[in-house]
Amino acid sequence: MRVSLFITCINDSLFPDTGRAVVRVLERLGHQVEFPLAQTCCGQMHHNSGYHDDAVGLVRRFVDTFQDAEAIVIPSTSCTAMVRGQYPYLAKHVAKDEGLLRAVEVMAPRVFEFSEFLTQKLGLSDVGAYYPHRVTYHSSCNSLRSLHLGDGPLTLLRHVSGIDLVELPNNRECCGFGGTFAVKNAETSTAMLTDKMRHILSTGAEICTAGDNSCLMHIGGGLSRQRTGVRTVHLAQILASTAEEPWA
Amino acid sequence: MSASFPTRAADGLRNTQQRRNLAKATNTIRGKTAKVTAELPDWEALREAGKAIKREAHARLDHYLLQLEEMVIKAGGHVHWAADAAEARSIIVRLTKDAGTDQVIKIKSMTTDEIELNPALEEAGIRPYETDLADMIVQMAREKPSHLLVPAIHKNRVEIRDLFRAEMGEHGTGLSDRPPDLTRAARAYLRQKFMETKVAISGANFAVAETGTVGVVESEGNGRMCLTLPQVLISIMGIEKVLPRFDDLSVFLQLLPRAATGERMNPYNSLWTGVHAGDGPREFHLVLLDNGRSKILADEVARETLHCIRCSRCLNVCPVYERAGGHAYDSMYQGPIGAIVTPQLRGLEEAGSLPYASSLCGACHEVCPVKINIPQILVHLRGRVVREGHAGKGEALAMGVAARMFGNQGALDWSLWAGRLGQKLLMRDGALPWLPPPLSGWTLSRDFPALPAESFRDWWQKREEK
Numbered sequence: 001m002r003v004s005l006f007i008t009c010i011n012d013s014l015f016p017d018t019g020r021a022v023v024r025v026l027e028r029l030g031h032q033v034e035f036p037l038a039q040t041c042c043g044q045m046h047h048n049s050g051y052h053d054d055a056v057g058l059v060r061r062f063v064d065t066f067q068d069a070e071a072i073v074i075p076s077t078s079c080t081a082m083v084r085g086q087y088p089y090l091a092k093h094v095a096k097d098e099g100l101l102r103a104v105e106v107m108a109p110r111v112f113e114f115s116e117f118l119t120q121k122l123g124l125s126d127v128g129a130y131y132p133h134r135v136t137y138h139s140s141c142n143s144l145r146s147l148h149l150g151d152g153p154l155t156l157l158r159h160v161s162g163i164d165l166v167e168l169p170n171n172r173e174c175c176g177f178g179g180t181f182a183v184k185n186a187e188t189s190t191a192m193l194t195d196k197m198r199h200i201l202s203t204g205a206e207i208c209t210a211g212d213n214s215c216l217m218h219i220g221g222g223l224s225r226q227r228t229g230v231r232t233v234h235l236a237q238i239l240a241s242t243a244e245e246p247w248a
Numbered sequence: 249m250s251a252s253f254p255t256r257a258a259d260g261l262r263n264t265q266q267r268r269n270l271a272k273a274t275n276t277i278r279g280k281t282a283k284v285t286a287e288l289p290d291w292e293a294l295r296e297a298g299k300a301i302k303r304e305a306h307a308r309l310d311h312y313l314l315q316l317e318e319m320v321i322k323a324g325g326h327v328h329w330a331a332d333a334a335e336a337r338s339i340i341v342r343l344t345k346d347a348g349t350d351q352v353i354k355i356k357s358m359t360t361d362e363i364e365l366n367p368a369l370e371e372a373g374i375r376p377y378e379t380d381l382a383d384m385i386v387q388m389a390r391e392k393p394s395h396l397l398v399p400a401i402h403k404n405r406v407e408i409r410d411l412f413r414a415e416m417g418e419h420g421t422g423l424s425d426r427p428p429d430l431t432r433a434a435r436a437y438l439r440q441k442f443m444e445t446k447v448a449i450s451g452a453n454f455a456v457a458e459t460g461t462v463g464v465v466e467s468e469g470n471g472r473m474c475l476t477l478p479q480v481l482i483s484i485m486g487i488e489k490v491l492p493r494f495d496d497l498s499v500f501l502q503l504l505p506r507a508a509t510g511e512r513m514n515p516y517n518s519l520w521t522g523v524h525a526g527d528g529p530r531e532f533h534l535v536l537l538d539n540g541r542s543k544i545l546a547d548e549v550a551r552e553t554l555h556c557i558r559c560s561r562c563l564n565v566c567p568v569y570e571r572a573g574g575h576a577y578d579s580m581y582q583g584p585i586g587a588i589v590t591p592q593l594r595g596l597e598e599a600g601s602l603p604y605a606s607s608l609c610g611a612c613h614e615v616c617p618v619k620i621n622i623p624q625i626l627v628h629l630r631g632r633v634v635r636e637g638h639a640g641k642g643e644a645l646a647m648g649v650a651a652r653m654f655g656n657q658g659a660l661d662w663s664l665w666a667g668r669l670g671q672k673l674l675m676r677d678g679a680l681p682w683l684p685p686p687l688s689g690w691t692l693s694r695d696f697p698a699l700p701a702e703s704f705r706d707w708w709q710k711r712e713e714k
């Protein structure tokens with residue numbers, strides 16, 4: 001299949017390894033990856049902060065860039081939720097543009113979060129990965145409650161050979177990131193993060209993974225600040241790792 | 249803007265007693281409500297039905313309200329229309345004075361809190377006594393409620409004992425902090441009030457247009473006393489609470505207790521229609537309050553806010569509420585529902601920090617018995633905060649810059665280049681432990697990752713060139 005990658009602005013600038021991992025997994029599975037250079041940001045930060053007119057500009061840009069794609073894959077649960085769940089709101093209530101609304105609705109069924117593409121579009125549970133580490137999985141709120149991915153990502157992890165997968169207690173609770181919430185309500189966000197870290201540390205895992213680098217930037221930033229010795233790694237990087245070519 | 253949510257939350261976050269109370273209580277109630285909602289095979293259908301009834305009622309609100317008025321009057325009651333809080337206060341004060349009394353008993357007072365009735369009564373020389381146990385505790389302590397259904401959730405029993413000793417006269421003397429003793433003292437104290445008071449003021453959970461029936465549900469029975477013993481009953485209700493048909497109660501009397509307290513049925517469900525000779529109050533007044541509600545109704549996205557049946561389930565699952573506590577919301581409506589309803593009632597200039605008091609995790613939307621999409625309404629209200637000019641100037645500037653950066657690939661490349669250069673000053677061990685304000689909120693508890701030398705785009709383009 002011809003897959004168009006929307007990398008997301010955070011991954012592009014701060015976590016390029018995640019993008020490289022996605023490319024490696026998809027190509028290993030025999031798909032052709034395209035990266036439209038006109039892409040920038042889905043507009044989530046502007047949208048969630050209330051800058052809806054700016055967000056509409058980014059919706060239009062996204063639609064122009066991707067509307068002809070066969071499948072659009074996004075290695076971020078929150079950006080996928082933005083495109084599928086919030087673009088219609090912006091088109092309808094902010095832009096008040098029927099044409100744009102139709103365009104985003106027609107595009108939505110071709111937009112996939114990375115793990116969702118593997119499990120639901122391709123019907124895979126084993127992607128041939130090898131990752132000999134003790135890992136716990138944080139299901140992001142968007143994965144659970146916007147995209148309803150359920151156990152999909154965990155199924156992929158369970159089929160990784162060599163992995164020691166441990167369940168994260170209280171897994172349905174938010175980590176406290178919430179975009180600009182982490183800055184505007186830094187103290188409440190910190191209290192939520194502290195509990196999340198306590199649960200992660202209780203598993204004895206060396207790595208905490210998730211399908212979203214924004215949660216992981218927040219969780220990983222806290223784990224690093226506390227010198228816990230635990231790090232965060234995006235799900236795609238675990239799935240990219242093989243016995244022949246382990247992911248660094 | 250008055251003190252904002254983050255400032256008030258800071259107090260709650262440091263209050264170890266409250267943190268413990270809330271974590272324990274919300275955790276218990278989450279378990280109970282999850283169990284009794286899961287056991288009903290038609291729970292999802294009930295939620296849909298609840299939502300549909302509210303939609304129908306609000307789509308023809310004028311019709312149903314007029315029908316309600318007609319039926320209440322037919323049954324011997326009186327109906328008063330209050331456009332705002334001031335009008336509602338003056339109606340209730342006048343009715344109380346007309347009854348020739350200087351004290352009233354109260355139950356289910358959320359709406360009376362909204363209109364700030366108690367200070368108005370006191371100013372008129374009338375003493376209000378709250379009779380819901382927790383409301384009474386909060387009133388005695390001269391505090392504000394911190395939970396929709398458990399208003400004194402922030403207090404422990406030693407604090408309550410001391411309060412009763414100080415405030416209850418003979419009933420409080422030598423009191424222990426054992427819950428049965430505390431309840432017994434409250435009971436003795438309140439019975440006296442029930443017997444000697446002529447006027448009761450209540451809220452209402454529902455009113456049925458078809459029959460003119462008004463309803464209050466509660467757990468203690470103190471409400472039942474208030475609704476039946478006094479000679480005059482004044483009930484105040486937001487106009488959004490009207491239900492078209494009596495049968496609609498069958499949906500809400502199932503939804504509410506299961507979502508609220510995790511009970512299958514509410515212990516006391518009081519329904520009354522007008523007045524009856526020889527039974528209950530001699531006089532019944534229903535005050536219908538708008539106070540901003542018709543404005544909320546006019547907002548296509550936010551109008552769902554008015555579906556709320558005040559079950560408090562959204563508070564009990566909210567990770568922000570659990571930690572920041574109810575007082576951070578500076579309102580009788582706390583938690584996720586407070587974060588959307590208060591700014592709409594008071595205006596975004598005054599309460600503009602509330603729509604931001606959420607990580608948008610969606611736990612509230614997932615459990616709300618009438619399926620209010622709270623995260624969507626929060627984001628919608630944030631849009632109004634920005635559009636109406638209540639966002640910080642610095643933030644607006646930064647967002648504008650970011651929008652231009654993302655609007656133009658060249659500008660984005662240039663910004664990344666500048667960022668890599670700038671971060672050299674702040675970098676330690678490959679991460680940034682400190683960022684300047686306003687980003688210093690981030691580095692309060694988190695390192696920030698350094699920008700890698702090569703972006704994904706750079707890597708991709710190099711790869712394509714090969």
Ligand code: SF4
Binds near residue numbers: 558617
């Ligand atoms: S918003 Fe929903 S969950 Fe929250 S109190 Fe209202 S009805 Fe209950």
